Amino acid sequence: MKKFLVLITTLFLLMVPLQTSFADEAKTQEKDEYLVQFDGPAKKGLLKAFGVQSQDIVHEFNQLPVYNVTLTEKQAKGLKNNPQIKHVEENAEAQSFAQEAPWGIPHVQGTEAQNNGHTGEGVKVAILDSGVDASHEDLNVAGGYSVFGDSPYNDGNGHGTHVAGTVAALDNNLGVVGVAPDAEVYAVKVLDSSGSGSYAGIAEGIEWAINNDMNVINMSLGGSVSSDVLKEFVDLAYQEGILVVAAAGNSGTWLGWFDTVGYPAKYESAMAVAAIDQSNNRASFSSAGNAVEISAPGVGVLSTVPGNSYDSYDGTSMASPHVAGVAAQVWAAKPNLTNVELRELLxxxxxxxxxxxxxxNGLVQSFEAISY
Structure with missing residues (x-):
């Protein structure tokens, strides 16, 4: 019996320094943000065992057992080797896919569809971007959320406001008109005033869209590296019946055949949108690859920008909201379609x-899809 007690005591003493080392290191070493996904139900106790304190938890997701946490390199490696953990990955940076300066509305048959009474009424479109200027005279923002804790209706970059205008600028004799002027636009702020964000922020924005029953998600943003966790959130949104539309990227193509499509557009559950000009030629900056699914106007696109102003931009960021707007028009006209059926129709x-x-598959065509 004495030998057994000595053994237990020895094992306990051996375990204490291990846990203390994680806690001590967490106080002194440099930390970075990571996405940690459990392989099963989330267990805060396991994170605590690796020295993760409550202040280290940036965000706790509720749709998947995922935490956005700050970790030291040692903590990250330790968690990665734990059998209860599915994924541990650095919170990668994302950038808006904008370059510069919308004739595009009639080009995607948006005007023809509007003239026949199809304006996207009742369809909810989440704009995951830099926010949307809700005070703009040519926009009607139905709601929103910011992963930064500030107002989603302040757009210090202008990118999100431009994207929102292409989807649903009002038919009010002011400025421009969007593809689906009666669609409900929601400002989901995942990029800051410099147009930068993170994969954790995008995932949080997608989760908000799922929780708030969005129909379409537009993501005119992305990064060059893949993320298992981000993919799972995009997949989940699609499984929950949301049509996910994303800019293919502005990396062009090297020697004409290298795959340059970014993420999240490259995931199978998202529609990757390429950019074309008024002559239906691929824009030189538009990323290419097997994941490219559909094309839309992305050169010299005029739309709304903050301060009741308008400007022309280039980019697959500008092409993607044309497809999101067409999706809103078609879905409003054919509300019994599932997101999978709508995607196939487009x-x-x-x-x-x-x-x-x-x-x-080519240039998206709204009235053609409605009439099909």
Missing amino acids: NNTAENLGSSFHYG
Whole structure:
């Protein structure tokens, strides 16, 4: 019996320094943000065992057992080797896919659809971006959320306001009109005033869209590295019936055949949108690859910017909201479609432009899809 007690005491004393080392290191070493996903129910106690304190938890997700936490390199490695942990990855940075200066509305048959009474009424579109200027005279923002804790209705970058205008600028004889002027736009702020954000922020924005019953998510943003956790959130949104639309990226293509599509557009559950000009030529900056699914106007696109102003930008960021707006028009016209059926319809009725590597299924066509 004495030998057994000595053994237990020895094991306990051996365990204490291990846990203390994580706690001590966590106080002194440099930390970075990580996304940690449990392989099963989330257990805060396990995080605590690795020295993670409550102040280290940036965000706790509720749709998946995921935490955005600050960790030292040692903590991250320790968690990664734990059998109860599914993923541990650094919180990668994302950038808006904008370059510079919308003739695009009639080009995607948005005007023809509007003239026949299809304006996207009742369809909820979440704009995951830099916020949307809700005070703009040409926009009607139905709601929103900011991962930064500030107002989603202040757009210090202008990118999100421009994207929102392409989707749903009002038909009010002012400025411009969007593809689906009666769609409900929601400002989900995941990028800061410099147009930067993180994969954790995007995931948090997607989760908000799921929790708030959005129909369409537009993501005119992305990064060059993949993320298992971000993919799971995009997949989850699609599984929950949301149509996910994302800019393919502005990395062009090297020697004409290298795959340059960014993330999250590259995930199978998202529609990757390429950019074309007024002559239906692929924009030189538009990323190419097998994941490109559909094309839309992305050169010299005029839309709303903060301060009741308007400007023209280039980018696949500008192409993506054309597709989101068309999706709103078609879904309002055909409300019984599932998101999978809607996606298939948009692809089947697109105007073929050539190589699928560059254009996907071609130029999205709203009235063609509604009339199909």
